[in-house]
Amino acid sequence: MPGEFLITRLLSRRWRPGRWLNIGLPYFWLLLFFFLPFVIVFQISLAEPQIAQPPYTALTEWVDEAVLQIRLNLGNFTLVMEDELYRAAFLNSLWVGLVSTLGCLLIGYPMAYAIATAPERWRVPLLMMIILPFWTSFLIRVYAWIGILKGNGLLNNFLLALGLIDEPLAILHTQTAVYIGVVYSYLPFMVLPLYANLSRLDLTLLEAAADLGCRPWRAFLRVTLPLSLPGILAGSLLVFIPVVGEFVIPDLLGGPDSLMVGRMLWTEFFSNKDWPLASALALVLLALLVVPFVALQRWQSRLEME
Amino acid sequence: MAHSDAQGQAPLAVWQDPTAKPYVRIEGVSRHFGEVHALNDVSLDIYQGEFFSLLGGSGCGKTTLLRLLAGLDTPTQGRIWIDGVDVTDMPAYRRPVNMMFQSYALFPHMTVEANVEFGLRQEKMPKVERAERVGEMLDLLHIGDLRKRRPDQISGGQRQRVALARSLAKHPKLLLLDEPLGALDKKLRTHTQFELVKLQERIGITFVTVTHDQEEAMTMSSRIAVMDAGQIIQVDTPGAIYEYPNSRMVASFIGSVNLFEGKVFGREGDDILVAGDDRLVMRLRCLQPLSLGTPVTVAVRPEKMRLCPECQGPGDNRVGGRVEDIAYLGNVSIFHVRVSPKQLVTMTMANTQPRTEQVLTWGQEVTMTWSAVCGVVLTE
Structure with missing residues (x-):
């Protein structure tokens, strides 16, 4: 259940005497590092850019001794919602998120299943192989893909040497390169929750299914798959949410056609110094991501009620 | 040497009738897991309508033998026939056999009804017939009220009934029960023992059960095979096993x-x-x-x-x-x-x-x- 992501719920069930401190501490943490920054970003998104320090106008202003003027600039939001470019970036980001999540699922599920059903002594080494890349910098790993995908890179040279292609494939700086990079980078986030789920699967359930006349493939569809749904959901959210806002991978591997919100945000913030517009972008992105999350949680709790 | 109850006038039991054909024939079956010999050259005949128990301590090979009958495992050596068909290499999903698992193995994501219906769906039985059969099974085991509940919403005793209903739903010719009453408390257990026997007599299916509880085996079985270290030590009626054990092992294991x-x-x-x-x-x-x-x-x-x-x-x-x-x-x-x-x-x-x-x-x-x-x- 996605609710488990909330540390608060886990903590609040234990250690009764210090209950208030216990519940209070995580909430305080959330207040300080989530709610407060959110309020600040929200406030900036309603301001206007200016060349000053800070680079946005204040929302409130004393017109004279007794009149406090509040200026809320909703223009950033209307621009973000209505402008073709931003809309395309949002749609493209969601699309990339969706395709990458599916890609991770298609590759990650068999991997997680194989690890979960591997002999006991193989599981830890196999899991280590999934986790090991994390020990190298994310940036370096994405850079490495440039070396692999570029015109006279490893992949093209390999394919040319084999005689499978006559001229180098143009993969780098295309949407394909973004997909490759994203699926590669986020695969562990799919595999690990799926593994956690699948390794708990009671194998006698599959024996029971076989005993009742179910061929292995049908047993998988009717027993394993439905029971691993929480793992699929957890993994998909862990991949989808960060991918939609991903900046580094599309920036390094993508081309001019890989419009993504993360990149737009970066440009507005650092190149155009338009903090209010960047903030508005960030908030719309947040709203887009919260909606499916809440919907999923609702759906799942309804499943549990039944 | 197996003794039998000295009752000359009584009609011959099916296993005493030399012309009767065994329903299950296990011939020279061994199952080795690496160095461990879980079963060693076991031969056994079980007849139609029997309530047969495999009795022994843990690690004696009784569960391995049951799994071989279900097709969840294949023997290293030897052959198994069920109803005249060599099923040794037949996968579990093709065998005319159903099993009630020790842990019940109910599908946690399905209702009681869907659990019972599961096997029938695999057979592609028409919907109307399926509903009828499910109703029949739920009535048989008095669990009609639970049909919409999920396994985690019912008690252990109720789960046991659901598991039994599910394994009986396909009308198997042979029902295998792995420690069927193991998870029940003593009182419910005694009650269920008699119920199981009555049920078996009513539906006339051959039962093969695995148990470590000698009292349970004595109460329910037509015959008992006492097992030890991967071998069958004695096969006989509960009375004969108790009164005329053939070895020190059987004598001290039973009572x-x-x-x-x-x-x-x-x-x-x-x-x-x-x-x-x-x-x-x-x-x-x-x-x-x-x-x-x-x-x-x-x-x-x-x-x-x-x-x-x-x-x-x-x-x-x-x-x-x-x-x-x-x-x-x-x-x-x-x-x-x-x-x-x-x-x-x-x-x-x-x-x-x-x-x-x-x-x-x-x-x-x-x-x-x-x-x-x-x-x-x-x-x-």
């Missing part, structure tokens, strides 16, 4: 027993004379030809022993000792009598009189007796 070591030193008609330790001389019914000097073990059940002045026949065996311990269980009392520094003999007596009038006390010297036909001579 409690007193074992006296000795050597054959004579024969008088159907009886042999055995010399035990401490000048104990025993006279026992034994038709088996045993040469003089053969070391034997004499097994005597605690309830076959009586206090001495009571009905002592001329040929009865006797042993004396001092009462060391008395356990009062209500209906019976158990006495531990020290007959020699090495040997403690257990004797049970029904408490036919109120406790206050009990005759024996601690430290009392007693002589116990048992007749020649009440002791079993074991050579293995």
